[in-house]
Amino acid sequence: MGYGMVIDQQLCVGCAACTIACKIENNTPVGFNWCDKITRTSGKFPNVRYEYISTMCNHCDNAPCVAACPTQAMYKDAGTGLTLHDTNKCIGCKACIVACPYGVISINWQRPHRHWAQRDQLAEGCFSPREMLEESGGEGSPHGNPERGTTYPVVRPAGSVEKCTFCDHRLLEGLAPACVDACPSGARQFGDIDDPNSEVSRLVAKHGGQGLREELGTRPRVIYIRDYKPQRRFEPFRPAGEGQGA
Amino acid sequence: MNANVSLRDFATPTWILIAVGLVAGGAVGLYEMFFGHLFATNNALVWTLPLVTYIFLALMSTGISLVLAYGLIMKEEAITRHTRPLLIMAIGILLGGFTALATELGSLLNMVWILLSPNLSSPIWWMGALYSVELVLLAVKLVMDLKGRHGVFDMPLAWGTLVIAAAAAITIGAVFGTVIGRPDYHGAFLSVVTLVSALVSGSAAIVLLRPHSALTETAGRIFRQAALLFAALILVRVAYEAHSTVAGMLGWASIAMLAPFLIAAALLPLAPRLLALLGIVGALWVQYSFIITGQLVSLGQTAHWYGAVQSYQPNIPEALILVLGIAVAAALIKLGEQFLMRGEGRAAT
Numbered sequence: 001m002g003y004g005m006v007i008d009q010q011l012c013v014g015c016a017a018c019t020i021a022c023k024i025e026n027n028t029p030v031g032f033n034w035c036d037k038i039t040r041t042s043g044k045f046p047n048v049r050y051e052y053i054s055t056m057c058n059h060c061d062n063a064p065c066v067a068a069c070p071t072q073a074m075y076k077d078a079g080t081g082l083t084l085h086d087t088n089k090c091i092g093c094k095a096c097i098v099a100c101p102y103g104v105i106s107i108n109w110q111r112p113h114r115h116w117a118q119r120d121q122l123a124e125g126c127f128s129p130r131e132m133l134e135e136s137g138g139e140g141s142p143h144g145n146p147e148r149g150t151t152y153p154v155v156r157p158a159g160s161v162e163k164c165t166f167c168d169h170r171l172l173e174g175l176a177p178a179c180v181d182a183c184p185s186g187a188r189q190f191g192d193i194d195d196p197n198s199e200v201s202r203l204v205a206k207h208g209g210q211g212l213r214e215e216l217g218t219r220p221r222v223i224y225i226r227d228y229k230p231q232r233r234f235e236p237f238r239p240a241g242e243g244q245g246a
Numbered sequence: 247m248n249a250n251v252s253l254r255d256f257a258t259p260t261w262i263l264i265a266v267g268l269v270a271g272g273a274v275g276l277y278e279m280f281f282g283h284l285f286a287t288n289n290a291l292v293w294t295l296p297l298v299t300y301i302f303l304a305l306m307s308t309g310i311s312l313v314l315a316y317g318l319i320m321k322e323e324a325i326t327r328h329t330r331p332l333l334i335m336a337i338g339i340l341l342g343g344f345t346a347l348a349t350e351l352g353s354l355l356n357m358v359w360i361l362l363s364p365n366l367s368s369p370i371w372w373m374g375a376l377y378s379v380e381l382v383l384l385a386v387k388l389v390m391d392l393k394g395r396h397g398v399f400d401m402p403l404a405w406g407t408l409v410i411a412a413a414a415a416i417t418i419g420a421v422f423g424t425v426i427g428r429p430d431y432h433g434a435f436l437s438v439v440t441l442v443s444a445l446v447s448g449s450a451a452i453v454l455l456r457p458h459s460a461l462t463e464t465a466g467r468i469f470r471q472a473a474l475l476f477a478a479l480i481l482v483r484v485a486y487e488a489h490s491t492v493a494g495m496l497g498w499a500s501i502a503m504l505a506p507f508l509i510a511a512a513l514l515p516l517a518p519r520l521l522a523l524l525g526i527v528g529a530l531w532v533q534y535s536f537i538i539t540g541q542l543v544s545l546g547q548t549a550h551w552y553g554a555v556q557s558y559q560p561n562i563p564e565a566l567i568l569v570l571g572i573a574v575a576a577a578l579i580k581l582g583e584q585f586l587m588r589g590e591g592r593a594a595t
Contacts, residue, residue: 031289036550037547038547067368068368068370071359071365072363091360097292098540103545103546106289159353
């Protein structure tokens with residue numbers, strides 16, 4: 001059993017709904033995203049090509065961040081194959097950030113969402129950010145998702161790194177990661193990539209595909225299939241949500 | 247212990263400089279630990295001048311330990327006569343490095359926690375463990391020297407210090423050399439660089455801070471040989487980088503980096519302290535260059551936030567952490583000399 005994700009580049013429209021859904025679900029602060037993108041422009045006019053590659057933690061089987069972490073704060077979960085992080089053990093040495101070849105680990109240089117603690121009002125009679133936070137009852141920010149807190153702190157402390165967990169709190173509830181559910185074109189498929197009969201494994205078997213920087217030997221669990229080709233636009237469409245879920 | 251130290255001994259230009267460094271750097275360090283973030287870092291460039299400061303001072307301390315261990319094993323009297331001041335220097339400089347590291351980690355407790363939850367596959371854990379052991383070994387040797395206990399344990403301790411110090415310097419290189427995704431870091435070469443760099447800066451520190459003719463001659467000989475070896479290593483790296491076709495490699499070595507080591511090695515007898523200082527600055531330049539350059543190429547999604555290749559200039563708070571590390575080292579060395587040495591030759595200031 002090991003979770004993995006397949007991203008179909010033919011279906012991805014680069015809308016960034018995954019990025020926004022992740023930000024809301026996981027309460028990431030201003031300044032970085034767990035789910036983000038690489039864009040590449042290549043070619044010469046008129047034969048130019050633009051690629052949008054959605055990125056997140058690859059949950060590598062041979063994770064460099066896990067090997068580099070001096071305190072076992074970054075670890076592999078044997079039951080799910082996920083690469084997870086324990087903020088209580090994190091000493092903020094940033095070895096994982098340097099070791100990760102994908103640039104998907106971020107650190108809270110300062111207390112996240114600290115602007116919501118301000119008591120200054122923009123104008124007299126308005127709510128201050130602090131009052132709005134207290135009114136909403138949210139943790140860290142009025143939008144803090146309490147469900148996130150079931151497996152990982154809703155607000156990660158200053159000095160601690162953080163990264164994508166494949167929404168491990170949602171997996172426990174039998175749900176797919178937030179980015180998968182938010183994708184309007186069904187470009188993201190999620191499941192047990194160690195099971196050859198799962199939808200994700202079948203897609204990889206059908207289309208091939210590869211992870212990012214596989215030559216480094218990290219064995220990423222996010223696999224990209226099918227480069228975008230305009231002539232494929234009229235191929236049968238696979239509805240969003242089909243075959244998804246933990 | 248020297249009981250004849252008075253307040254007047256602290257009213258010197260050296261102590262005033264040290265106090266200024268402690269206050270200015272200490273204020274930045276405390277602010278960084280408890281209030282906010284001042285360093286010129288981001289999520290793609292995370293190890294900057296404060297970490298360089300730690301590595302610079304830790305390697306310098308390692309170099310002093312190596313020279314001292316060599317002297318004890320080879321029974322070089324020019325070195326063994328200065329065992330106590332060299333121990334004080336090695337301990338003081340290492341603690342100066344630890345101070346800079348504490349500001350970089352944001353907490354003193356994080357430095358303790360690293361030892362309590364070990365990951366044996368992590369070079370950083372080994373680096374922390376080896377430097378902790380080295381600090382203990384140096385402290386044990388100092389206590390034994392203060393109590394006048396010399397005998398059967400001297401040689402095992404000297405060998406232990408030699409092995410641990412060499413392993414610690416090599417492990418610092420491995421922290422960078424085991425990074426697979428950054429071409430400017432990857433490879434065993436950096437472990438050789440850090441080991442030789444430790445010898446260069448450690449022997450240079452002895453020449454700079456202990457200007458006694460016999461010691462200067464012996465440490466100076468080690469420094470000149472290490473500096474020439476270091477220049478050769480940099481030359482090899484320059485040649486490698488010039489011919490490299492590895493994507494994403496910027497290259498941290500330059501021909502200009504040879505100059506301080508060649509000049510210092512060739513002309514050391516003319517102005518030993520000045521040229522030793524040049525060697526130390528050269529070692530800092532090399533360490534700074536490879537640590538920063540390795541992170542300048544933004545990986546993956548961070549290129550969107552910070553550009554494909556970043557530029558870096560240390561800001562004033564970061565420079566003050568370098569000042570803090572040096573000031574802590576200088577203060578501890580001065581205190582050690584004033585309280586633990588009875589009128590024996592003190593360090594030049």
